[in-house]
Amino acid sequence: MxxxxxxxxxxxxxxxxxxxxxxxxxxxxxxxxLINFAHGDVFMIGAFIGYFAYTFWGFSLWGAVLIxxxxxxxxxxxxxxxxxxxxxxAPRIAALISxxxxxLFLEYFxxxxxxxxxxxxxxxxxxxxxxxxxxxxPITNIQIIIVAVVILLLLVLxxxxxxxxxxxxxxxxxxxxxxxxxxxxxxDFIIAFTFALxxxxxxxxxxxxxxxxxxxxxxxxxxxxxxxxxAAVLGGIGIIPGAVxxxxxxxxxxxxxxxxxxSQMRDAIAFLILIIVLxxxxxxxxxxxxxxxx
Amino acid sequence: xxxxxxxxxxxxxxxxxxLLGGLLASLYGALKLLSLAGLIxxxxxxxxxxxxxxxxxxxxxxxxxxxxxxxxxxxxxxxGIGAYTAGIIxxxxxxxxxxxxxxxxxxxxxxxxFIAFLLGIPILRLRSDxxxxxxxxxxxxxxxxxxxxxxxxxxxxxxTGMTGIPQVANFDWIFWFTVGTLIxxxxxxxxSYGRAWLSIREDEMAADTLGINTTRYKITAFVLGCGxxxxxxxxxxxxxxxxxxxxxxxxxxxxxxxxxxLGGLGSISGTVVTAIxxxxxxxxxxxxxGQAFVDWRGVIYAVILIVTVLxxxxxxxxxxEWRLLFPSRDxxxxxxxxxxxxxxxx
Numbered sequence: 001m002x003x004x005x006x007x008x009x010x011x012x013x014x015x016x017x018x019x020x021x022x023x024x025x026x027x028x029x030x031x032x033x034l035i036n037f038a039h040g041d042v043f044m045i046g047a048f049i050g051y052f053a054y055t056f057w058g059f060s061l062w063g064a065v066l067i068x069x070x071x072x073x074x075x076x077x078x079x080x081x082x083x084x085x086x087x088x089x090a091p092r093i094a095a096l097i098s099x100x101x102x103x104l105f106l107e108y109f110x111x112x113x114x115x116x117x118x119x120x121x122x123x124x125x126x127x128x129x130x131x132x133x134x135x136x137x138p139i140t141n142i143q144i145i146i147v148a149v150v151i152l153l154l155l156v157l158x159x160x161x162x163x164x165x166x167x168x169x170x171x172x173x174x175x176x177x178x179x180x181x182x183x184x185x186x187x188d189f190i191i192a193f194t195f196a197l198x199x200x201x202x203x204x205x206x207x208x209x210x211x212x213x214x215x216x217x218x219x220x221x222x223x224x225x226x227x228x229x230x231a232a233v234l235g236g237i238g239i240i241p242g243a244v245x246x247x248x249x250x251x252x253x254x255x256x257x258x259x260x261x262x263s264q265m266r267d268a269i270a271f272l273i274l275i276i277v278l279x280x281x282x283x284x285x286x287x288x289x290x291x292x293x294x
Numbered sequence: 295x296x297x298x299x300x301x302x303x304x305x306x307x308x309x310x311x312x313l314l315g316g317l318l319a320s321l322y323g324a325l326k327l328l329s330l331a332g333l334i335x336x337x338x339x340x341x342x343x344x345x346x347x348x349x350x351x352x353x354x355x356x357x358x359x360x361x362x363x364x365x366x367x368x369x370x371x372x373x374g375i376g377a378y379t380a381g382i383i384x385x386x387x388x389x390x391x392x393x394x395x396x397x398x399x400x401x402x403x404x405x406x407x408f409i410a411f412l413l414g415i416p417i418l419r420l421r422s423d424x425x426x427x428x429x430x431x432x433x434x435x436x437x438x439x440x441x442x443x444x445x446x447x448x449x450x451x452x453x454t455g456m457t458g459i460p461q462v463a464n465f466d467w468i469f470w471f472t473v474g475t476l477i478x479x480x481x482x483x484x485x486s487y488g489r490a491w492l493s494i495r496e497d498e499m500a501a502d503t504l505g506i507n508t509t510r511y512k513i514t515a516f517v518l519g520c521g522x523x524x525x526x527x528x529x530x531x532x533x534x535x536x537x538x539x540x541x542x543x544x545x546x547x548x549x550x551x552x553x554x555x556l557g558g559l560g561s562i563s564g565t566v567v568t569a570i571x572x573x574x575x576x577x578x579x580x581x582x583x584g585q586a587f588v589d590w591r592g593v594i595y596a597v598i599l600i601v602t603v604l605x606x607x608x609x610x611x612x613x614x615e616w617r618l619l620f621p622s623r624d625x626x627x628x629x630x631x632x633x634x635x636x637x638x639x640x
Contacts, residue, residue, distance in 0.1 A: 033423075035427075087604065087607055091607060094555070098603045100551075100552070101603065102596070104596035107592070108596060226430070237423075264442055268434065268438035271435050274427070274431045275428050275431050275432065278417070278424055282421075
């Protein structure tokens, strides 16, 4: 029983980290219908910046999170400006290929010796892990930090998207670019802002990830990226609560498979569930599949 | 008058076949001569063979995505299924006999097709990105299965990879298999199947309304395309002595996708040229950059990719075909004018 609880809490921690990545995927997809394959690599760069910030530059954990978020937001805007904006009116597949290119570029560029280097680095997290036992529930301070930070960011995001002017503009652009432009919304700015927001969240996810899984390397973003995207599809892509729900499910599936079946099967099981969900509910758990139009 | 056109057409077709046959035979002869003269060394021969094998696989994806418009991100899974199926037959039973080699290729092709059929029936109902992500998931599942395959059957090697397949596929086999595939695909595209696929790609609902059994044609395209990936995989297994699950993961699927998209969706000539150029580019970079800059290979590869797609989002050969490849048509000459419709839609 204790083991099950422990695994569920581990899964929660993983799920919340995935949620931060999945939100970026889902917002970008919602607004320009692009699977931003480079997003997992932004997460990786966020993890590296966080690591450098708290190991070498003398920042605290919060400072590291903040600086990673800011730098990655800039990176996200740059990526959008250079690789996606010129293809906005090109066929959708062109932007997807460009996204793949950016993803490969970030991975290989970061593997260069004078950037991050191709090897694994072991991270010394700035927070010492403390094990607690809250009424029979085994929990660590790192898990509490991760869950608390993610919930805080989610609340901020929720407020931003549903209660502010810029959030309204984002939803308008995702609904219809042309109509939004006619209403006086600066569509290019809103799209850039969405990239900045998504990338900042991924960066925060990256830094938090290093606390729980203290090993980083330039290709670490691929699998979490794919899984987070899968989670976004699972919950219903383009829908913010859906991304969180999907991520939490993904996190549980992954940890429980690793704990009770074999750890090699966890990717297979996660994607098997995705395929089944897509077949039963193609628009995702929270998605609304509208009737097909001609 | 009509009879006159018919004979004209038939004569044009005969000329075309003679020209095409002559060209292919002289290409083959030239490459053979070069390798006999020692101008193509063992290393470049392997690169060339890899390029041809990649062409076969890419032609498969060209049918699925370029013509039928079904977005697949799991093509390498079928390549892997073909390679492992053909490879295990060769490793366990064949001792390098040619008959077994051909049987194993057939088995690899059929295995990939059969699995594509089973997978295609449920998932081809999905549209565009959803189909892409489902096939991507299938690719991950296949990779995990291959990594754990030694638990069910030790000779498959699992995560350590599989060795010991007799290396009987030489340049001659691979070249003529590529030519065969190319002719098959071109004729299919010019047939009623090709027209049905194009109509599904352009507008599935309109195709359905016009009485095209869209499910059937989508599955046919998927099964055929994946079968070609299986054939390519089989050839790969018999040409390169080491199979590893990581050679068949989603990065490989992206390779096929890049080739088909950069070549221009719905262009056979584009797919062939891009596939060959792509493989040579990857290897060429290794030579040009030398040992000191070998780390830069991935960066340059990525930059070339981004720049190409920014400059030509519609693909290098979009809407252009080498007409010699296709059966002659009447005076309207439909082929080569596909440009406007072949605009790629996701």
